[in-house]
Amino acid sequence: MKKKPIILVTNDDGIIAPGIRTLIKVINPLGDVYVVAPNKPQSGVGHAITMDSILYCDSVKIDNGIQKEWECSGTPVDCVKLAINKILPRKPDICVSGINHGSNSSINIMYSGTVSAIIEAGIEGIPSIGFSLLDFNWNADFEPSKKYVYQIVKKILYNPIPEKIISLNVNIPKLKKEQIKGIKICRQAKSKWKESFDKRSNPKGRTYYWLVGDFINFDKNIDTDEWALKNGYISIVPIQFDLTNYPILNILKYWSFVFFILDSFINF
Template structure:
């Protein structure tokens, strides 16, 4: 970044460029730097780190955010970050932020999250990145209680950076009237899983189809986890990385298998 130049902040998400969450995030990022938005043109929840390789990728400039250049993209959240960095931006962003997601991305949900995949795609490119999620699935959710914390976290990342290969997964509890957020907790990812079922249903033409349902099962009673933080009205902040190698198992397997 040149002297006197405002930080360049790339904003993406997985709920689509038309979501309330991204509009709130863009309004906050405008306070901190020059903002460019590249986001999916339709909801991409649960897409994980999918990329588009068998269909053409299309993007169009749209006028949705006052004073902000914005593009809607036919691809996934990871596609959006790739297109922004390699094709649309004339310099590398100083920060990539994704969200604010309508719904939780705590625990194992980080693996399925399109929101966090946009952040992790930036991490692959050695760009500091943060994914923000609100534990409220309502498309008209109230994001007002997130503003102060988002600004503080992004300011710190802009000023101090992040270790290479690391992004932040930030989750907010639902807004509860008369109960302000207690603060932020640096956490680990809780151990848990989704207990799922496939419901067999019939379409209007009397053809069978399957609909995935389920609920989250928390298998972790630790008080240092993201699930505990959210349940106790804290903002959870979890550092995450792309490298999924279980390093502590390498020596064990070497000894056992050789």
């Protein structure tokens, strides 16, 4: 690249989370880093945007780094939108989200603010990568992930796929550096959460509900992200924002033909 690339960094755990602080330090050598991230945890907000209240976005200095930083009162998607439209000097060359505290593999991408941020970047035509470590602990050890984060960001930044916008969902197992076997390019496993709500009462007797659940993986094939993570590999899943079910599309087109024929004979 002839000019110094602009890298947009965001997350859903909040701007002071250890994961994003690690990410910033790792990728600072790769370009001109701009950080626009939530001012508080926003896990599980998915692709939510703020429409019924105002947004604040204030310049901050967290760790005396060379990056430029803003904390936003909105969601991760709000952060990306504001960064592109109001804060950055031009459209970023890449958007990097994370490093998330906890898994965003398989079905979890549907709820993830980390992943939704990179999907929003993809909608804007920006290559993007979301990183997650399978450790929910605030003091998680991000050291083993640093080498891989640097390599993956550099690869996409300096070796783009021609005429293609790529978004990658990267999950890193909770392992020591020497235990990570490498990287696997995968597909998203078929899975779900079997959920229930614990019914409880507060000290004043008012009923409230607490969501609980168990993760169920229906997909035991070896080409999935869940298999890779369980077997000591970092998983990379290419994702897109087009939710069209293409295998079913032609079936429904046939239905529309049948409906047209029936409509000729049936009147209400």
